[in-house]
Amino acid sequence: MSTIAAFYGGKSILITGATGFLGKVLMEKLFRTSPDLKVIYILVRPKAGQTLQQRVFQILDSKLFEKVKEVCPNVHEKIRAIYADLNQNDFAISKEDMQELLSCTNIIFHCAATVRFDDTLRHAVQLNVTATRQLLLMASQMPKLEAFIHISTAYSNCNLKHIDEVIYPCPVEPKKIIDSLEWLDDAIIDEITPKLIRDWPNIYTYTKALGEMVVQQESRNLNIAIIRPSIVGATWQEPFPGWVDNINGPNGIIIATGKGFLRAIKATPMAVADVIPVDTVVNLMLAVGWYTAVHRPKSTLVYHITSGNMNPCNWHKMGVQVLATFEKIPFERPFRRPNANFTSNSFTSQYWNAVSHRAPAIIYDCYLRLTGRKPRMTKLMNRLLRTVSMLEYFINRSWEWSTYNTEMLMSELSPEDQRG
Ligand SMILES: CCCCCCCCCCCCCCCCCCCCCCCCCCCCCC(=O)SCCNC(=O)CCNC(=O)[C@H](O)C(C)(C)COP(=O)(O)OP(=O)(O)OC[C@H]1O[C@@H](n2cnc3c(N)ncnc32)[C@H](O)[C@@H]1OP(=O)(O)O
Numbered sequence: 351m352s353t354i355a356a357f358y359g360g361k362s363i364l365i366t367g368a369t370g371f372l373g374k375v376l377m378e379k380l381f382r383t384s385p386d387l388k389v390i391y392i393l394v395r396p397k398a399g400q401t402l403q404q405r406v407f408q409i410l411d412s413k414l415f416e417k418v419k420e421v422c423p424n425v426h427e428k429i430r431a432i433y434a435d436l437n438q439n440d441f442a443i444s445k446e447d448m449q450e451l452l453s454c455t456n457i458i459f460h461c462a463a464t465v466r467f468d469d470t471l472r473h474a475v476q477l478n479v480t481a482t483r484q485l486l487l488m489a490s491q492m493p494k495l496e497a498f499i500h501i502s503t504a505y506s507n508c509n510l511k512h513i514d515e516v517i518y519p520c521p522v523e524p525k526k527i528i529d530s531l532e533w534l535d536d537a538i539i540d541e542i543t544p545k546l547i548r549d550w551p552n553i554y555t556y557t558k559a560l561g562e563m564v565v566q567q568e569s570r571n572l573n574i575a576i577i578r579p580s581i582v583g584a585t586w587q588e589p590f591p592g593w594v595d596n597i598n599g600p601n602g603i604i605i606a607t608g609k610g611f612l613r614a615i616k617a618t619p620m621a622v623a624d625v626i627p628v629d630t631v632v633n634l635m636l637a638v639g640w641y642t643a644v645h646r647p648k649s650t651l652v653y654h655i656t657s658g659n660m661n662p663c664n665w666h667k668m669g670v671q672v673l674a675t676f677e678k679i680p681f682e683r684p685f686r687r688p689n690a691n692f693t694s695n696s697f698t699s700q701y702w703n704a705v706s707h708r709a710p711a712i713i714y715d716c717y718l719r720l721t722g723r724k725p726r727m728t729k730l731m732n733r734l735l736r737t738v739s740m741l742e743y744f745i746n747r748s749w750e751w752s753t754y755n756t757e758m759l760m761s762e763l764s765p766e767d768q769r770g
Pocket residue numbers: 465466467468502503504505580581582595596597598599600601603604607615665666668669670672673690691692733736737740741744745
């Protein structure tokens with residue numbers, strides 16, 4: 351057994367965001383490689399009419415967990431779903447559950463966040479800043495806590511070209527933002543948001559940067575590490591290749607291209623497509639948890655998990671590969687044959703949006719109306735183009751992330767653990 355897998359044996363682990371994309375893969379890897387762990391506590395809220403138990407059952411019953419059932423048949427007994435809503439200041443966790451979390455937790459992986467680029471500042475601060483603060487306060491009351499691993503993003507300082515593995519100060523103190531949001535009404539918040547976020551491209555990346563400042567300011571004597579993944583894509587190897595369960599980031603764009611909805615996207619073809627497989631991110635998260643707990647670095651270390659340094663790709667290569675894949679394995683019933691390209695300037699992009707996206711959607715909706723069906727294509731196309739407009743910032747730029755800490759960590763791993 352690997353040193354890292356053995357480390358998690360017998361441990362009580364708290365994962366926030368365990369029902370999310372990253373959290374599910376983290377949970378799966380832990381159960382599959384450390385089946386003798388004591389318990390994984392997951393903070394879960396009811397969603398889409400499902401109870402906590404139904405949500406947990408759906409996750410454990412999914413294809414992602416097929417291998418877990420073989421190596422950890424009693425997985426249901428090792429997962430403890432605890433009702434929590436990170437929108438509430440005390441997470442709305444019951445006294446009994448809170449007592450158990452505080453007295454038993456050994457490792458925390460804080461993955462929960464709102465990852466929407468178009469969330470309101472109030473909601474994004476609540477989830478990405480205040481909730482982090484609340485969790486740090488809880489962590490400071492955990493006598494058995496060995497490490498607190500905070501998941502941020504490599505884009506939390508995307509207003510910089512070169513980003514080091516350090517925590518950068520934000521223009522306004524997180525505490526001042528949090529206090530102001532308590533009495534400002536939504537209209538005023540909407541008005542001041544652009545001035546507050548300054549040269550950050552969206553509220554998501556801005557609040558992730560604020561969250562890192564909170565981690566630095568409220569770390570007390572906790573043993574903390576911050577992980578910054580770039581664009582997290584589908585699984586590369588574990589538990590099987592190609593698993594993804596959301597339409598965020600590239601996933602949505604790739605699907606839209608394969609269905610023939612998207613025919614052009616404003617991108618810089620040679621810009622670095624810094625996509626990192628989710629299982630690679632999880633392997634490094636577990637290594638960081640082990641290193642932080644065992645070696646107890648004197649300060650909060652930041653780890654960049656990016657691919658641009660090690661295995662650079664660009665959007666052109668990715669686009670060619672995506673189109674070639676859809677040639678070989680097309681979607682069923684596409685709207686049109688996949689045939690897309692990058693445009694380089696705004697005018698060309700607007701032209702293609704009108705000619706190749708909006709006009710065909712309107713024509714198709716007319717056909718649906720004439721055949722007595724409800725029009726839906728124009729609404730779908732507008733949502734897609736809105737999504738693309740939010741992602742364009744990231745596909746028309748390249749960044750350089752230093753990876754000294756990540757390389758140092760890799761050098762500390764056994765050959766078996768380096769293979770993941
Ligand atoms: C020889 C010459 C050859 C030339 C060939 C050249 C090649 C040219 C090819 C060009 C074509 C291109 C091909 C593709 C190439 C790849 C390009 C990729 C570009 C993408 C770049 C990605 C950059 C991402 C950067 C991210 C940086 C930060 C990373 C992070 O830290 S967090 C990342 C995660 N966050 C995000 O991605 C946020 C973005 N998303 C959002 O903010 C929101 O989703 C949104 C954009 C606001 C959209 O919100 P919506 O409300 O519109 O959508 P919603 O989320 O509510 O969902 C819409 C409906 O879909 C339903 N739905 C949601 N999830 C799922 C699901 N998992 N499965 C199914 N259905 C789902 C949802 O329910 C909604 O439906 P409804 O409820 O009925 O309304």
